[in-house]
Amino acid sequence: MKSLTIGEKISRFLINWFFLTIVWIAFTTTFATQELLTGIFVTALISFFTIPLFTCCTLKILAPKRVFYMLYYLIVFTRELIKSNLDVARRVLTPSLPINPGIVEFKSNLKTDYSKMVLANSITLTPGTLSIDIIGDTFYIHWIDVKTTDPEKAYTEIAETFEKILLKIFD
Amino acid sequence: MDTAELIRLGVYGTSILLILIGLYAVLTKKSLIKIIIGLSIIDGGIHLLLIGIGYVKGGTAPIFSPGSEDAVARMVDPVPQALVLTAIVIGFGVTAVALSLIIRLYRHHNTLNIDEIKNLKW
Amino acid sequence: MTIYQTIGGILILIGAVFLFLGGLGIYRMPDIYNRLQAGTKATTLGAMSLILGVGVVKMEDDWTWMVKMAIIVIFIAFSNPISSHALARAMYHRKKYPYIKDNKEGMDAYRKVMEKEEERKKKK
Amino acid sequence: MVTIFYITIVLIALGMIFAIIRFIKGPTAGDRTVALDTMTTLMVALLVLLSAVFDRIIYVDVALIYGVLGFIGVIVVARYLEGAL
Amino acid sequence: MEYLLFTIGFLLLVLIGAALYAVYQKDLLYAVIATGVISLALTGLFLVLQAPDVALTEAAIGVALTTIIFIITIRNTVRFEDEKDKKMKH
Amino acid sequence: MVGTPVFLIAIPLLAAFLIPLIGMIWKESVRIIPGLVLAYMTVLSASLYLFILENGTYVETIAGWQAPWGIDLVFSPLTGLLATIMTFMGFIVWLYSYRFKSNVEFEAAKKYFIFLMLLVAGSVGIVITGDIFNQFVFIEIVGISAYALTAFYTGRNSAEAAFKYLIMGSLSASALLIAIIIVYAQLGTLNMAEIAANIDQMNVHYRIIAMIFFIIGIGVEAEIFPLNGWAPDAYTEAPGPVGGAFSGIVVKAGIYAMVRMMFTLFDISGPMKILIVIGLVTLIVAETSALRQEKLKRMLAYSSIGQMGLVLVAFGMGTKAGVFAALFLMLNHAIIKPLLFLSGSFLTFNTTEKYISQITGMAKKMPVVSVLFALGALAISGLPPFSGFWSKLSVLTAAADENLMLIIALVLIISVIEIVYYFRVINRLFFFEYDESVSVKPHKPGFNGMIALFILAGLILLIGFYPASVTGYLDLAADDLLNTHQYIDKVLQLGQSIIQ
Amino acid sequence: MKKAIVIFFLAVFGYFMAITFLSPEFEADRNRNGVKDFYLEKTVSDLKTANTVTAIVVNFRGFDTLGEVTVLFLAATALGSILFKKRHHIGERTVLYPASTIVGSGAKLIFPAIILLGAYVFIHGHLTPGGGFQGGTIIATGFLLMLISYRNFSISHNILSVIESLAGILFVVFGFMGLIYGGSFLENFMGTGILNDLFSGGVIPVIYILVGFKVAAELTGLIYTILHEKG
Known part of the structure; x- marks a missing residue:
């Protein structure tokens, strides 16, 4: 693991602290003073010890533009999720099982591991696709109904909508 | 037969069955790991039995949350739950020790068959 | 039935149907990758919808339910794809190579x- | 509301039965683990539903923890199948 | 009340089925996964029987920890019950 | 006063948690701290014992909740006597094994002493607790330490012996839990005194079933007949001093739990046929097996089981004299068996298989140890003027009071058998020439080990020549065990007499 | 043949179990002496602990819990003793190769949340279901996730054993403080506060937090030891 500068450390610590405090409040579901104080203390402790681990993002992620895109991403994602489920339902319920599975690859422009992970998870949850592996920049996707084996076309088919937004959020 | 009676019989019957299944595995199986699985099944049965004797029909958990103070009469017996808590943790400790013993035995004998591990008279 | 209960009930029912379809998909699909596809997507959406439905039903008199449900939904949405990816x-x-219709090339x-x-391992 | 809960529980149980059939039929370890994974998710949903039935929010913690730990259990099996453990 | 009865009955059946499967399965890995299913059914049952503390303990210990120690034992020993078939089938 | 009964449990646990911490800084501490703790326990237990002899039974509540609700510790003449014997034996075993693994591994020694200390603490806990579930927890503590100690040597067979022990131990623990469930479901309490007070309200059918499960549950620690399969292997494969600890400490705790359950909990008055039958079967099977053994430690193990059978027979008579005789036997056995195990493991120190034939003529090379071993052998087979004689005599008189002629005859036959197999060893030891090809190289016993042996031998001689020095205490203990009502009253009502 | 005997034995055993447990007389008057009511009432009035199970585990039957913690401690120690081969070298791998990017970064992301979940469970042991054992187990499971996802994720054995020892010692010390300030071992000697507050229940949450730390350290050490075991 490469060593971090002090600034990065503080930034990570703060963002981690912030998110964990939100998670704590969600766990306790109360704003009572005692709970909040305990929560702030505990989360500070945990985020201090997990600085080298929690590498998702720095404070930059809280910029209003990024938050807006996050919300937008959520909407797009929900739409895709529902679509995918209808798709699965159709396939499962059709007696003849209309599938044509295969594995395709494409290259992604994302830089960090976290954004890749989010993209892979989104792909898994969207119609007919399941991410099998990421090696470097290359995604390997199991596709239940292969329309094309060409990486470029597969990219536009599968990942483009998500990746555009993710690039705006993470990079 | 009312619901409570059915629940009672079902839970007790299942725990007895679990204990018997586990005992069967312990007594007849040759593989040491199977024996330990049998032991953990017996443990599961006993835990279920303990929870079963604490259950009250239409009861609720013995935890007071704001606004549920009136539910005392409906609360189930907390003592068996505390006992099961202890028993589960102890069972896990015993299982861990047993499995480490199995790893040691395999290192020496290169088999897990109980018939072949017979240096000492069984 | 209040509006909360109506919306929540519908969400719960949708969730239940999708959970059922997830189980059915696991059963019907021909190989493990397709099973994972069906299992993951359907059960994830089903569980999310059901859990949110419960949250909506209970939101009428207690907002804390919704918060807890939201955190569970986030956990599920996060962890389910990871585990299915790991399995795949x-x-x-x-x-276990995937089932390919008519064994087409490419x-x-x-x-x-x-x-x-494999080659790298052999060289070692 | 009770009717909805009833239908939901039956549907979840049916889904679980299919998963169990897949668990028994296999044929590979992966299929069984997929069945376990599905059953975990179904169980989380069932636990949430049950806590709604009993109307106690504190039970939801069980569902949350079951979800998180079930995920780790599946990862453990997957890592073993991968040959990494 | 009936849906509780249904849930309990269903989970009890799952429990017995998983226990039988765990005992009869020759492949120890599958037997271990079946103990995971036993633990799952027990968690549900404990919750229905109003013992959330116990359900939590069962979930915490039965799901991941027991599985990992069993799996590591299997890794260090053999995967099949009768050891004539030592090669991996699947 | 240096403490209350709870210190007997809490201090060893504290020390067990402390040892890894201090061991990082000061390595020798892993040997010294357990010794200090065991010595402290002995002193505390003895002084508490003397205190309660004057002031009557002392019941300590834990967490401030009175007897039926919380857990309580009962320090009565009986439990106090047993606790004192156990802690003292623990100290002796520690003294013997003080230099154990001194030149090998720090980690191994640390674990060995932690296990030993918790074995003693758990056994004391079984004896002094007044709550059946708490007893279960202590049985598990003793169990896990015992499994770990049995598997301590990395030899081929030790893991096997430990695994066998573990399977039987956990099955019996399950049986104990089922018994606890039955009792709790019927009476709604876990406290022994409360159960004893309300046992009449329990259906006879449930009483019998619960009792059977209890016997199965405790039988593994008490080494009764079908459940003692682990014992010979565990005694053989465990490190030498551990055999002494098992026979001197663990088995006593098991017998106590069993007897307490039979006498107090299920209050079956008069001659308890079950105990007599169990005891006789155990006695006969064990002694005949002992006759056939080729290995020294196995023989000692079977002899130990047989002695426990005799103890159960004596308890089974149910009379004052019988209980007295049984307690006397337990006391003697607790002193003599460790002597035999410890001196025996010096004699066979350099062997791997520990055959009796391998110690041919060792008396020439290790005279002192051989003489001590012979002393123990003579004492345990009941020859006058050693201590074993008086206990056997009291068993016979107790049986004669009850006109149990069969038992008298059997005990006499068994004594002859014991004399035969012990004399076989003594004969080889003293009257054979030392033979390089068969025998092992002698081992120079350590100074601390010899002190431990001499203390035990001194006790044997003391009790042998002045049996009156202990009979008074045993008498009080027997009274205490038989007087169920007093126990119930003390625990349920008079639990407040705090020692200042 | 052996199977037939076993099945016969099991049938007899099962018959006796069945007539014991399935008859309606079983647990007929269990609540006769008001155990349940006593515990429920005292938990609210004296201990001010919302979760009665926690109150029983930590206070009424706290001695059992001390024993239970000792059992886990013994199991972890015994595991080390039984599997003992050589000292583990620092930086020795636990898995053959790291997990894929997705699992790896997912594990990193979720790890702090799992630790927080464990902490939440054992801090709120007296209010919600759960407590020291469950929370400790969850934390240990979080470490398990990291250990199987990364090749070089190492935990210092010394730090674990220091945490474990300190927690255990403090548990016993709190017991003795109960003896000094309250009158009996493990007695609740601190002010109990208001029901359903976080800072209520006196010494109960403190002890459960200690138990949580101890269990977490023990189980993590146990997993670490067993993962290093190479057949």
Whole structure:
């Protein structure tokens, strides 16, 4: 693991602290003073010890533009999720099982591991696709109904909508 | 037969069955790991039995949350739950020790068959 | 029935149907990757919808339910794809190659990676 | 509301039965683990539903923890199948 | 009340089925996964029987920890019950 | 006063948690701290014992909750006597094994002493607790330490012996839990005194079933007949001093739990046929097996089981004299068996298989140890003027009071058998020439080990020549065990007499 | 043949179990002496602990819990003793190769949340279901996730054993403080506060937090030891 500068450390610590405090409040579901104080203390402790681990993002992620895109991403994602489920339902319920599975690859422009992970998870949850592996920049996707084996076309088919937004959020 | 009676019989019957299944595995199986699985099944049965004797029909958990103070009469017996808590943790400790013993035995004998591990008279 | 209960009930029912379809998909699909597809997507959406439905039903008199439900939904949405990905990769590494209709060529882009891996292992 | 809960529980049980059939039929370890994974998710949903039935929010913690730990259990099996453990 | 009865009955059946499967399965890995299913059914049952503390303990210990120690034992020993078939089938 | 009964449990646990911490800084501490703790326990237990002899039974509540609700510790003449014997034996075993693994591994020694200390603490806990579930927890503590100690040597067979022990131990623990469930479901309490007070309200059918499960549950620790399969292997494969600890400490705790359950909990008055039958079967099977053994430690193990059978027979008579005789036997056995095990493991120190034939003529090379071993052998087979004689005599008189002629005859036959197999060893030891090809190289016993042996031998001689020095205490203990009502009253009502 | 005997034995055993447990007389008057009511009432009035199970585990039957913690401690120690081969070298791998990017970064992302979940469970042991054992187990499971996802994720054995020892010692010390300030071992000697507040229940949450730390350290050490075991 490469060593971090002090600034990065503080930034990570703060963002981690912030998110964990939100998670704590969600766990306790109360704003009572005692709970909040305990929560702030505990989360500070945990985020201090997990600085080298929690590498998702720095404070930059809280910029209003990024938050807006996050919300937008959520909407797009929900739409895709529902679509995918209808798709699965159709396939499962059709007696003849209309599938044509295969594995395709494409290259992604994302830089960090976290954004890749989010993209892979989104792909898994969207119609007919399941991410099998990421090696470097290359995604390997199991596709239940292969329309094309060409990486470029597969990219536009599968990942483009998500990746555009993710690039705006993470990079 | 009312619901409570059915629940009672079902839970007790299942725990007895679990204990018997586990005992069967312990007594007849040759593989040491199977024996330990049998032991953990017996443990599961006993835990279920303990929870079963604490259950009250239409009861609720013995935890007071704001606004549920009136539910005392409906609360189930907390003592068996505390006992099961202890028993589960102890069972896990015993299982861990047993499995480490199995790893040691395999290192020496290169088999897990109980018939072949017979240096000492069984 | 209040409006909360109506919306929540519908969400719960949708969730239940999708959970059922997830189970059915696991049962019907021909190979493990397709099963993972069906299982993951359907059960994830089903569980999310059901849990949110419960939250909506209970929101009428207690907002805390919704918060807890939201955190569970986030956890599920986060963890389910990861576990199915881990399983898919594990199965591929055990040489369970996916079912391909009529055994067409070029449908399995990941195979060459595996072959390279094999060669590297042999060299060792 | 009770009717909805009833239908939901039956549907979840049916889904679980299919998963169990897949668990028994296999044929590979992966299929069984997939069945376990699905059953975990179904169980989380069932636990949430049950806590709604009993109307106690504190039970939801069980569902949350079951979800998180079930995920780790599946990862453990997957890592073993991968040959990494 | 009936849906509780249904849930309990269903989970009890799952429990017995998983226990039988765990005992009869020759492949120890599958037996271990079946103990995971036993633990799952027990968690549900404990919750229905109003013992959330116990359900939590069962979930915490039965799901991941027991599985990992069993799996590591299997890794270090053999995967099949009768050891004539030592090679991996699947 | 240096403490209350709870210190007997809490201090060893504290020390067990402390040892890894201090061991990082000061390595020798892993040997010294357990010794200090065991010595402290002995002193505390003895002084508490003397205190309660004057002031009557002392019941300590834990967490401030009175007897039926919380857990309580009962320090009565009986439990106090047993606790004192156990802690003292623990100290002796520690003294013997003080230099154990001194030149090998720090980690191994640390674990060995932690296990030993918790074995003693758990056994004391079984004896002094007044709550059946708490007893279960202590049985598990003793169990896990015992499994770990049995598997301590990395030899081929030790893991096997430990695994066998573990399977039987956990099955019996399950049986104990089922018994606890039955009792709790019927009476709604876990406290022994409360159960004893309300046992009449329990259906006879449930009483019998619960009792059977209890016997199965405790039988493994008490080494009764079908459940003692683990014992010979465990005694053989465990490190030498551990055999002494098992026979001197663990088995006593098991017998106590069993007897307490039979006498107090299920209050079956008059001659308890079950105990007599169990005891006789155990006695006969064990002694005949002992006759056939080729290995020294196995023989000692079977002899130990047989002695426990005799103890159960004596308890089974149910009379004052019988209980007295049984307690006397337990006391003697607790002193003599460790002597035999400890001196025996010096004699066979350099062997791997520990055959009796391998110690041929060792008396020439290790005279002192051989003489001590012979002393123990003579004492345990009941020859006058050693201590074993008086206990056997009291068993016979107790049986004669009850006109149990069969038992008298059997005990006499068994004594003859014991004399035969012990004399076989003594004969080889003293009257054979030392033979390089068969025998092992002698081992120079350590100074601390010899002190431990001499203390035990001194006790044997003391009790042998002045049996009156202990009979008074045993008498009080027997009274205490038989007087169920007093126990119930003390625990349920008079639990407040705090020692200042 | 052996199977037939076993099945016969099991049938007899099962018959006796069945007539014991399935008859309606079983647990007929269990609540006769008001155990349940006593515990429920005292938990609210004296201990001010919302979760009665926690109150029983930590206070009424706290001695059992001390024993239970000792059992886990013994199990972890015994595991080390039984599997003992050589000292583990620092930086020795636990898995053969790291997990894929997705699992790896997912594990990193979720790890702090799992630790927080464990902490939440054992801090709120007296209010919600759960407590020291469950929370400790969850934390240990979080470490398990990291250990199987990364090749070089190492935990210092010394730090674990220091945490474990300190927690255990403090548990016993709190017991003795109960003896000094309250009158009996493990007695609740601190102010109990208001029901359903976080800072209520006196010494109960403190002890459960200690138990949580101890269990977490023990189980993590146990997993670490067993993962290093190479057949």
